[in-house]
Amino acid sequence: MTDPRGDLADLGFETLALHAGQEADASTGAVVPPIHQVSTYKQDGVGGLRGGYEYSRSANPTRTALEECLAALDGGAKAMAFASGLAAEDTLLRTVCVPGDHVVIPGDAYGGTYRLFSQVLARWGVEHTPAGDDIDSLAAAVQSGRTKVVWVETPTNPLLSIVDVAAAAQVAHDAGALLVVDSTFASPYLQQPIALGADVVVHSTTKYMGGHSDVVGGALVAATQELGERLQYHQNAMGAVAGPFDSWLVLRGLKTLALRMERHSDNAEKVVDLLVSHPAVDQVLYPGLPTHPRHDVAARQMRRFGGMVSFRVTGGAEQALRVCERARLFTLAESLGGVESLIEHPARMTHQSAAGSPLEVPDDLVRLSVGVETADDLLADLSRALS
Numbered sequence: 001m002t003d004p005r006g007d008l009a010d011l012g013f014e015t016l017a018l019h020a021g022q023e024a025d026a027s028t029g030a031v032v033p034p035i036h037q038v039s040t041y042k043q044d045g046v047g048g049l050r051g052g053y054e055y056s057r058s059a060n061p062t063r064t065a066l067e068e069c070l071a072a073l074d075g076g077a078k079a080m081a082f083a084s085g086l087a088a089e090d091t092l093l094r095t096v097c098v099p100g101d102h103v104v105i106p107g108d109a110y111g112g113t114y115r116l117f118s119q120v121l122a123r124w125g126v127e128h129t130p131a132g133d134d135i136d137s138l139a140a141a142v143q144s145g146r147t148k149v150v151w152v153e154t155p156t157n158p159l160l161s162i163v164d165v166a167a168a169a170q171v172a173h174d175a176g177a178l179l180v181v182d183s184t185f186a187s188p189y190l191q192q193p194i195a196l197g198a199d200v201v202v203h204s205t206t207k208y209m210g211g212h213s214d215v216v217g218g219a220l221v222a223a224t225q226e227l228g229e230r231l232q233y234h235q236n237a238m239g240a241v242a243g244p245f246d247s248w249l250v251l252r253g254l255k256t257l258a259l260r261m262e263r264h265s266d267n268a269e270k271v272v273d274l275l276v277s278h279p280a281v282d283q284v285l286y287p288g289l290p291t292h293p294r295h296d297v298a299a300r301q302m303r304r305f306g307g308m309v310s311f312r313v314t315g316g317a318e319q320a321l322r323v324c325e326r327a328r329l330f331t332l333a334e335s336l337g338g339v340e341s342l343i344e345h346p347a348r349m350t351h352q353s354a355a356g357s358p359l360e361v362p363d364d365l366v367r368l369s370v371g372v373e374t375a376d377d378l379l380a381d382l383s384r385a386l387s
Contacts, residue, residue: 013189014259016069016073017073017254017258018255020068020069020071020072020073021033021064021067022069022251032252033065033248034061035244035245035248036060036061036062036244037245038056038244039056040054040056041053041054041055056241057236057241058236060241060247062244062245062251063081063241063243063247065247066081066242066248066250066251066254067080067081069254070188070203071221073188073189073257074183074192074201074221075194075195076194076223077222077224077225077228078225078228078229078232079220079222079228080219080222080231081205081218081219081241081242081250082218082235082241082242083217083218083241083242083243083246084206084216084218084240085184085202085203085204085206085217086116088202088203088218088219088240089218090238090240091220091231091234091238092200092202093116093126093149094124094234095231095233096148096149096178097126098126099124099125099126100126100146101147101148102127102128102143102146102147102148103117103126103127103129103147103148103149103150104128104130104138104141104142104147104149104177105128105129105130105151106131106151106161106163107131107132107133107137107359108133108153108156108157108158109151109153109359110157110182110184110350110351111350111351111353111359112353113151113153113182114351114353114357114359115353118353118357127146129143133152133154133156133161133162133163135167135168135171138150138163138168138171139171142172142177147176147177148177148178149172149179149180150168150171150175150177150178150180151180151182153181154181154183154186154193155186155287155298155306155308156185157184157308157350158310158346158361158365158367159285159361159365160185160292160308160309162287162292162294162297162298163181163297164294164297164301165191165193165196165197165301166197168181168197169196169197169199170197172199173197178200178227179197179198179200180198180200181193181200181202182203183202184202184204184208184337185207185208185308186302186306187207187208187209187261187337188203189208189257189261189303190265190302190303190304190306191301191302191303194221200220200221200222200227201220202218203218203221204218205218205219205250206218207338208257208260208261208307208336209250209254209337210249210338211257211337211339212253212338213335213338213340214249215246215249215250217242217249217250218242260372261304261306263372264307264372265306265307266375267341267370267372267373267375268305268306268368269288270379271309271375271378271379272284272286272288272289274379274382274383275309275311275382276289278383279314280313280314280315280319280386280387281311281314282311282312282313282314282364283311284310285309285310285312286310287302288304307337307369307371308367308368308369309368309370310346310365310367311365311366312362312365312366313364313386315364316364317347317364320345320364320366321345321348323386324345324366324385326385327381327382327384328381328384329341329373329381330343330378330381331343334349334350335369336367337369338369339371339372341373342371343366343368343385344367345365346361347361347365348363350367
């Protein structure tokens with residue numbers, strides 16, 4: 001749709017989050033885009049579509065509003081909203097890869113992403129090679145003539161590693177491959193991979209974009225119109241689209257994304273300060289720490305360092321489990337990015353699918369999604385859990 005207020009490109013992030021794709025409803029003047037809970041649309045004669053809508057798998061006005069906002073926030077040419085982050089990943093990979101192709105994946109990847117590569121796409125004939133977060137490791141994993149995608153997460157899940165997006169883009173493009181960046185931990189408020197050379201940005205909109213633990217969704221944002229149209233074709237052909245109510249919930253969440261990410265980051269920094277000096281903690285993993293091996297890269301390509309914190313405890317796996325069980329304000333649960341704080345044991349929860357593989361995570365690791373509660377309450381809860 002065309003925005004009557006003109007070009008939004010020069011507006012700030014917070015303004016775009018409130019206005020991109022979200023002009024007042026033409027028929028009622030409603031300032032919030034309505035939920036178009038509809039499957040099909042009346043046509044003005046055969047092939048005479050009103051606004052381009054015929055069937056809600058192909059397009060839906062609520063989803064269109066979300067997709068336009070997502071593209072604006074990530075600085076992309078086109079965005080697609082999906083039923084989940086993994087649905088977005090699967091559609092992307094089946095669009096740009098065919099059997100016999102090769103993909104470089106993170107050595108520290110989200111467990112669901114690793115399962116998709118190792119248990120689903122491998123059976124389809126797409127091979128993968130895990131690589132470290134340094135550029136030399138990425139380059140060494142590329143197979144000349146076969147690699148179609150260099151896939152990175154930054155920050156990674158759950159070890160909070162950082163990848164230099166601009167350098168990774170150079171590696172991928174030199175090999176004739178696409179650079180795909182899973183930027184879920186950062187959100188578009190903290191990081192803009194397309195401006196750094198990425199071809200596609202992947203998000204689980206379940207997380208910070210939705211922000212309230214009440215929706216499951218995913219998104220792809222393409223740097224070019226041509227690639228976006230290819231992805232959109234497969235989005236429709238494969239069908240794992242975001243429904244109108246889910247789209248509306250994510251769009252609502254985006255309105256406060258900047259505010260929430262600032263509070264998440266504030267609270268996470270205070271949590272890190274507690275953890276680095278606690279005798280029960282062996283190591284704290286957070287890109288905002290000057291001791292983080294890629295702190296300089298994170299400082300260069302991120303606005304702030306986010307709300308995700310991982311740490312390794314003294315005493316091994318059993319102590320890590322006890323910390324998770326003792327916490328009260330930090331709810332023991334999978335997922336992340338909601339306003340409430342969560343705690344989990346990746347080795348037995350979100351990353352269990354990587355057990356026994358090169359991507360296996362340490363069993364003494366605890367992952368926190370730091371929410372927006374009163375910081376002192378969170379610190380007291382963690383202190384009790386660690387005691």
